[in-house]
Amino acid sequence: MAIKTSYKHGLDKDREAQHYYTALTIYDDITGLPVAMMDCSRIGSLRTPAVSALLARECAVPGARSALVIGTGTQGRLALPFLLTTIPSLDRLMAFGTHPEGITAVREQLSAHFPDRDIEMVTGLRDAAADADIIVATAGPHTPAAVEADWLKPGALSVLVGHGLAPSTLHRADRSIATSEAQMNVTGTDMADAEGKPPAVDAEFPPVIAGIVPGRLSDTERIFAYNSGLVVTDIALGHRFAQLAIAQGLGTQVPLWH
Numbered sequence: 001m002a003i004k005t006s007y008k009h010g011l012d013k014d015r016e017a018q019h020y021y022t023a024l025t026i027y028d029d030i031t032g033l034p035v036a037m038m039d040c041s042r043i044g045s046l047r048t049p050a051v052s053a054l055l056a057r058e059c060a061v062p063g064a065r066s067a068l069v070i071g072t073g074t075q076g077r078l079a080l081p082f083l084l085t086t087i088p089s090l091d092r093l094m095a096f097g098t099h100p101e102g103i104t105a106v107r108e109q110l111s112a113h114f115p116d117r118d119i120e121m122v123t124g125l126r127d128a129a130a131d132a133d134i135i136v137a138t139a140g141p142h143t144p145a146a147v148e149a150d151w152l153k154p155g156a157l158s159v160l161v162g163h164g165l166a167p168s169t170l171h172r173a174d175r176s177i178a179t180s181e182a183q184m185n186v187t188g189t190d191m192a193d194a195e196g197k198p199p200a201v202d203a204e205f206p207p208v209i210a211g212i213v214p215g216r217l218s219d220t221e222r223i224f225a226y227n228s229g230l231v232v233t234d235i236a237l238g239h240r241f242a243q244l245a246i247a248q249g250l251g252t253q254v255p256l257w258h
Contacts, residue, residue, distance in 0.1 A: 002026040002235040004040055024238045034256060036242040040234060043241065045074045047233040049138075051179060051205070052159050053082035055225045056134050058208050058215035059177060061155035064133035066092035068122070070147070070164035071139030072102025079136045080106070081113040087134075094120045094128050096145060096164075126151050133157065137164030149173070154220040160191070161227045167191045174221035176201045177208060183228040191226075201226070 003025050010018040022040035027033065052075075056064070067090050069079045080093055093110070097103045103121055110119055122128040129135060129151045138161045139145055149168035152158065158169045170176060170191050178184040178201045188198045205225070207213040216223060245251050 001029045002238060004231055004234050024234060026235070026239055026242055036238075036245070036251065038238060038242065040238065043234050043237050044229070045078065047237050048161060048227065048229045049075055049078040049082045049136075051229065051233065052079060052136050052161060052227050053086040054209060055159050055177070055205060055215075055227060056083055056136075056157060057086040058205075059223050059225055060087065060134050060157045061216070061219050063089070064157075065090060066094065066132050067134040067136070068094040068096065068128050068132035069106070070096045070125075070135065070137040070145045071143065071162060072097030072099055072106050073138060073140060073162070075138035075161050076102065076136075077105045077109045079138060080110050080119065083134065083136070084114055084117065090134075092120065092131070093117060094122050094132065096122050096125050096128065097139075098144070135159065135165070136161065138162045139164040149222070152222050154222065157223045157225065159225045159227055160188075163190070165191075165224075167193075169222075170224045170226075171199060172222075173224035175203075175217065176224045176226070177203050177205055177215065178226040179205045179228050179230050184226045187228050188226060198226075206230075 004022060006022045008018060008020045022044060023037060024040040025037045026035045028035050064087055067083050069076050084090055095106050107119055110117055125145055129147045130153055134157050135147060136159045141163050143163050145164040146166040147164060147169060148166045149172035158165055181201050181204055184198055191198050193199060203213045208215045
């Protein structure tokens with residue numbers, strides 16, 4: 001059992017002066033005692049691109065060979081290493097970004113995990129999107145990127161984490177999947193229709209990954225996937241980290257309850 005707290009400080013200040021803090025407290029569900037309290041920022045930065053990669057594994061066209069990542073922030077930097085973990089057959093890796101330090105970080109992250117692979121930094125977004133079997137859009141709200149539905153080839157999978165996809169990729173998709181439809185209705189308002197709501201999804205991802213519902217029905221359908229993240233994955237990953245840390249004697253033990 002666990003509780004995650006999130007706090008964004010300095011909302012009345014410029015973006016550079018704002019700070020976002022998350023903490024995860026894990027309890028033993030047998031004894032009720034606390035197991036660990038940890039900084040959750042690293043966990044959150046790992047689980048979201050991991051879910052995008054699992055979405056790709058379940059929903060990408062069979063034999064997918066090309067992937068395009070839009071954005072070079074935290075999610076963009078980790079997207080390709082995770083994608084290559086779930087789909088090692090990818091042979092064309094593309095990224096689109098506008099921040100030089102972010103582009104450098106994307107290359108460094110891939111090199112750290114897959115030193116024999118390289119990234120093609122693209123400037124022609126339309127041509128890159130037209131060749132991509134998988135697109136993962138992780139950019140911030142001010143990105144100039146907005147991939148349209150008619151840019152996509154048959155069978156393409158578009159995964160929205162942040163920004164970089166136009167609403168048409170959802171509204172004209174042959175199939176849509178969300179990690180949580182309820183959360184998508186709250187956080188996906190920029191993809192909304194004329195009535196102010198995103199269209200209903202065809203499936204949620206938990207039953208897809210459990211094998212209850214198929215991710216893809218044909219090789220030609222264009223699929224839109226909305227990855228808003230699930231806090232339960234923070235708990236699962238945090239618990240695993242806590243187990244590993246305790247086994248290695250890491251962390252600081254604090255006597256709180258006896």
